[in-house]
Amino acid sequence: xxxxxxxxxxxxxxxxxxxxxxxxxxxxxxxxxxxxxxxxxxxxxxxxxxxxxxxxxxxxxxxxxxxxxxxxxxxxxxxxxxxxxxxxxxxxxxxxxxxxxxxxxxxxxxx
Numbered sequence: 001x002x003x004x005x006x007x008x009x010x011x012x013x014x015x016x017x018x019x020x021x022x023x024x025x026x027x028x029x030x031x032x033x034x035x036x037x038x039x040x041x042x043x044x045x046x047x048x049x050x051x052x053x054x055x056x057x058x059x060x061x062x063x064x065x066x067x068x069x070x071x072x073x074x075x076x077x078x079x080x081x082x083x084x085x086x087x088x089x090x091x092x093x094x095x096x097x098x099x100x101x102x103x104x105x106x107x108x109x110x111x
Contacts, residue, residue, distance in 0.1 A: 001027075002070075006092055009102040017102040018042065021074045024100060028072055038072045039064050043080035054083040058090065065095055072098045079103040 001007075001024070009017045025038055039061060041048055051057040065071045073091065078084045078101045091097050 002098060004092060004098075006088060007100045009100070011102075011104070013104050017104075018076050021076055021100060021102060025072075025074065033072060034066075034069075037066045037069055038074070040074045040076070042076040044077050052081050054081055054087050057081055057084075058087045061087070061091060062095070065097070070096050070098055072100070074100045076102050077104060 009020055011017055021040065025040060028038060029035075041051060041057075043052060051060055061073060075081075075084070075088070078088070081087070084101075088099055088101060092099055
């Protein structure tokens with residue numbers, strides 16, 4: 001945690017990856033990280049289907065970044081986003097972020 005390495009949690013469906021992300025969020029809050037410094041998106045949530053477009057996802061995430069502090073980005077089931085690798089790598093290379101992603105299949109590792 002708290003490094004510029006992208007943390008990737010992979011495993012079979014229903015193995016507890018989402019629960020682990022939620023525990024990380026709670027730990028961050030206990031450490032004093034403010035709500036506006038944490039971005040969590042679960043791509044199995046139909047209400048955010050527009051962010052499965054990589055350009056829209058990138059724009060959304062950049063708009064939510066806390067420019068004065070590190071922003072923690074947690075993306076659950078990221079394999080649902082086309083070209084997610086470009087979004088994640090760009091944010092990691094250019095912004096003050098700590099990124100955590102989960103995925104359920106081999107596509108997440110291919111990028």
